[in-house]
Amino acid sequence: MASKEQAITDETAHTLQKRNFWSGILFGIGSMAFVDEVIFHQLLQWHHFYDLATPQIGIFADGLLNSFAWFAAIGGLFMFADLRRRQAVRMRYWIASALMGAGAFQLFDGIIDHKVFRTHQVRYQVELWPYDLSWNLFGAALLIAGLFLAKSAKERRSA
């Protein structure tokens, strides 16, 4: 009987761990997309709303990505609220997941959106490669920081 209860607790713990992960990932994706919109589209105005050279598939991919990101930012926060009311927040692990989500999104945006779909470029009328390089390096740095933090969060728990 005891072992059965133990199994149930383990399963719940595993579910909640997964929910911490997804909540962080979604929030990371959403907030990075939001930062991208505010800084690069509105404040710096480097990105263009539509540079008229974007192929149809790029427009479609960008629309899907943006509406998903809106949803991810808000859904991620509601999942976080759900974890809080269950007293199951693992803050370090959550932040690690958020960093991973943000970094993965930045890389996806830099490689797939900018280069493969050619939705828009980082900046116009300039030498492009330093911008592309720093864009993707920043994304990779966030992703790696997230991975390291997740590892340390796991070690702390098991220690």
Add this chain to the structure above:
Amino acid sequence: MIHHYLGSIEPWFQLTAALLLAWALMFYPMLSIWTNERYRKWPMHRYIFWFAGVIAAGASLVGPLADKAHTSFSAHMTGHLLLGMLAPLLLLHGKPLTLVMRGLPTTSARRLSRLLNSRFIAVASHPASTALLNFGGLFILYRTDLFVLMHQSTGVYALVHIHILLAGYMFTWSILYTDLTAHRHSFRLRAAVLIMALASHKVLAKSLYAMPPAGITTSDGEMGALIMYYGGDVIDLALIILFCYSWYKATAPGRIVRAI
């Protein structure tokens, strides 16, 4: 701006719309106050939502914005945001179907409930159907000659506007379930439909930015498309928050989770 192809919208349209709106403003409180005698008091905030929704729809159908929408694409788009997105969201929170069910005599209420449970409504109220009706309708309006046709015939103009309000309402309802809902679907399915639908709204806005409908100047078309894109974003935000909040409430610990 020259709109040589435009006829004028005949006055009967605004007159009929104004009458219908006045009717909606009058009958809602009449019905709720009347049913208060038998049921729990109808809460104040629902009146406010309903009135605000009627006013939002009214602003786009009659008066200065509606007149301007005939010559300016930006004004037209502002009106459509009000009519197709904001008004449905507000009206839905007035819970009109719940109110009607309260007011109907038992036999009629049963008949209505049987109709709502029918297979036709099950198919028509599926999130995928309402999304198609709503956003497919927009693609037809802006990407075919319907947009020009609408400004030449008052009948077509009236039909398009009725469609936009009703399709917007059905869509919002099929995602949020604020009012009575007969056929329910999982959060996951509705989230997927919502994301696809909002994406198609953005895609259409960008396509209008690049290529406005016939007879619209470039700057007016770009402004209208930006209003559609960013104005849409604001109402999408409200939709997503309400949707996630309904998930948050439904999955509360200790609550027997309603399957869907």
